[in-house]
Amino acid sequence: MRHYLVHTKGEPPELRDAPEPEPGPGEVRLRIEACGLNFADLLMVDGTYQDTPDLPFVPGMEVCGTVEALGEGVEAPAIGSRVACFAGQGGLAEAGLFPARACVAVPAAMPSEIAAGFIVAYSTSHVALTWKARLQAGERLVVLGAAGGVGLTAVELGARMGADVVAVARGPDKLEVARAAGAHHLVDAEAPDLRNRLRDLGGADVVYDAVGGKLHDAAFRAMRPGGRLLVIGFASGEVPQPKLNHLLVKNVDLLGLYWGGLLKSHPHVVTDSIASLFSMYERGDIAPHVSHVLPLEKADEALELLRRRKSTGKVVVRP
Structure with a gap:
């Protein structure tokens, strides 16, 4: 089989041949069939992610595939069944444990390229908006990075929860993708004086921030008293330094969400979220957006799409 292997942090993965692995106990x-890429995969390759595996490793956090062998003690899922899996690594390969x-x-009814990129992005936003921020119908939700992998799901889910959704993204093409997902207001991330643009719309009850940097600062300054600020990630590469006295004066809640950590600390929250989202998909309530599907030999190009912000929604690799 073939897989992409990271040997040195900061160096691109290399496509290598390897023997097919045999599952151990519990595997x-x-x-x-498909691997959904996430911005965290880039951070792992660079060695800057909080859960970067030991070297060498195969990147690719989430996959969809068919079960073809069971390890000791495993009774389910059955051989031949199609499953999705979040394991943190191993996805950029033809087979894996x-x-x-x-x-x-x-x-x-869910195609593999949709299933491979579904769990992390949708459940991150679902848990963030429901369990963390307690978003209510009629509230104003500002989504930073609104055309990205997680941002677009926040737009879609927020709109379906009855919020007034403001999408902040770079350029008219990405804003159009956000509009199609349900955004009610579109604001270009490069527009001057973003804070006042958001204030003119009435400010924000909830800010969903997967970007950080200057966008975070502008959105925070446009928050309404009693608002909730969701910290999802830092795609800009700049980690904000919030001023706690401003949180105090505005009665703002600062809420961090690391979805992967919930798998250990609050697994029921994640499993309930995934079950709800699969039901929503089957009812036709949500429509996942995949902008690029590339073969395994072009996985490096797929990663570059994320690095250069050239994608919308999800980027998927198919072996």
Whole structure:
């Protein structure tokens, strides 16, 4: 089989041949049909992610594939079943070993390239908006990076929860993608005086921030008293330094969400979220957006799409 291997932090992964692995206790071997890429995969390759695996490793946090072998003690999922899995690594390959407990059955009507990029992005936004921010119908939700992998799901889910959604993204093409996902207001991230643009719309009850940097600062200054600021990630590369006295004066809640950490600390929150989202998909309530599907030999190009902000929604690699 072939896989992309990271040997040195900060160096691009290399496509290598390797023997097919045999599953150990608690593991399954998946014939990988698709791997959904995330910004965290770039951080892992660079060695700056909080959960970067030990070297060498195969990047690719989430996959969809068919179970073809079971390790000792594994009774489910059954051989031949199609599952999605978030394992943190191993996805950029033709086959891989994954924990059986991390595999979830995929709805029959969901294509593999959708299932591979579905769990992390949608559940991140679903948990953030419902469990963390307690978003209510009629509130104003400002989404920074609104055309990205997680941002676009926040736009879509926020609109379906009855919020007044403000999408902040770079350029008319990305803003159009956000509009199609349900955004009610479109603001170019490069527009001058973003704070006043947001204030003119009435300010923000909830800010969903997967970007950080200057956008974070502007959105925070446009928040309404009693608002909630969701810290999802720092795609800009700049980690904001919030002023706690401003949080105090404005009665603003600062809420961090690391979805991967919830798998250990609050696993029921994640499993309930995924079940709800699969049901929403089957009812046709949500429509995942994949902008690029590339073959395994072009995985480096797929990663570059994320690095250069050239994608919208998800980028997926198919072996």
